[in-house]
Amino acid sequence: MRMELDFDILLVFRTLAETRSFTETGKIRGLSQPAISQLVADLEARTGLVLFERSDAGATLTPDGKEFLASASAVCEAYQDFLDSIAAMGRRGNRKVCIGVDKSWFSNRMRNDFGVRMDAAVEFSDLSADWPARLLSGKYDVAIAARFMTWEFPAGIEEAVVLVEKGISVAWNPVFYPFSEHDFQFPDILGISLLVPNCNVSRGFASAVRLWCKHAYGPQPLNVIEFGDEGAAAAAAAAGLGVLLAPGNVSRRLGDCTNLRHVKTFEFLLPEGFALCIYCRATEKNREIQAAAAALAKYCRAEFA
């Protein structure tokens, strides 16, 4: 019997293994829940393996399912790389460059302004969680992302720092919280909800805050709410939902929330705490991509530094 497997069915399988929910998998893959059930049953029939045990709580991998997942994930990765290659070839033919952007305030501004300047030469795409791998495989040609302190990006990627800011910022609405800008004590905010940007806004910041609080003060913050958008976090702080904690100098990133007070702290400890960086493949030879990365770096230095 010839085993007929296709890529889309394996992607559904991997998503279900990750989410353990038929409904959630349907949302992610753009299919209805019965369609997901049918596809998984179809995959089980084709492989002759019982891959999931269903229950009211969702779907759990069987021992055979776990073993199948390892190999199926390798196919999914290779498939994603292949699609990225096709997309990259298409762009190359059209002399276009794909810039992957994170959700930071800087990237949002750049996206509107720089995109207009470059006209049709660039297209933007939101950075996915696995963007370093996708940069290498060709989904993105250039990436722009903010980071907190340093991180070990994969071999084959080059980083250019276009903006560095010291320390971290704390912003609050004085109507709700009686902190003083002149006599601010960081531990005072541990008993309040902290509104922090997530890894899509500033890589490494939220986890570093938790780690720092644990090791420096012992107790964890009362409640940490992660935001995928600094503007939304500032609005939440303005509404009194908590205290905004952000890397670098947050003053210009507060948008319309003029009622917030803010201080910078840990500037001495974190002289290069926050950085806005541009990433490229180290082996990149394409002139359009090199030119776009250079223009992007020039733009960011001129606009943000």
Added chain:
Amino acid sequence: MKVKNPDVAVESQDVPKVTIRQLEAFSAVCQEGSYQNAAIELGSNRTTVRRHCMDFEKIVGRDLLETGADGSLHPGALAVELLAKAGPLCRAMHLLKVRVKELHGKRRILRLGAAGRFFQSNVLSHFLRDLPILNGFRPCFVMIEPRDAAKAIIQGACDVYFRLGRGAEKRFEVIEMKRVPWQMSDCDGLPVRLPDQPSELPAGKWRILEEGPGAQEILAGFHAAGARDGRVTTVEKQGELPAGSVFLRCDTGEGARSAPDAWPCFNFQALFRKNHPYQELRGFLAGVPK
């Protein structure tokens, strides 16, 4: 398939759908130099192979194949690059298929379920002793009461469920495996010899125990065989038998032979999911001597 909610950001909409068929067809044409030869290589036909290649070119957005002076097809520069990129993908798919074969080779788990009563006697082990299916699997046994059986089968908590019953089920494959003989007792529970024919049962003074689905069908069979005025009863109503009545229940004891043809009876049934991945199940279970 239908998109459930177009407002939800989905992964599947922003990627072209390259299929393994397209990749295989494209690789074969590049290698063989014509759609016809590629079709022979793939065990397909020229039209299908050509369609797969055209679909693939459409996804890539470029012409990938060039026609030589002799009419043969060659991969262009872009196609050569794509073939190189497709290499890791094809290898990963090959390894996946090898892995599946390995999993089959090391014997898959087969969960056999039955009600608690079957675990209290030797009936299940006696029945399964010569079941050839066990040679190809790692069997394990789960105790599931009949009221939970349907859910357990659907959710995959058990692969095959054994029970007493008769007739088909809409949702499941049902294999009738063995005709279960009757044993008869009187009102006091003392054993009584079963007559040779159902027609010899005392008119109006016999009851059959509802051991599983299909009891009414069996009762009709009794009537058709000449037995008069009997009824189906449950374990709870066993004590309400009128004086002089006899009570028939399934003999699931060790060494019980198949029921004689003259007697309508319950069967020992095997139930499993209609689309169960173990495609050998039906053949194996249907092949068990009755």
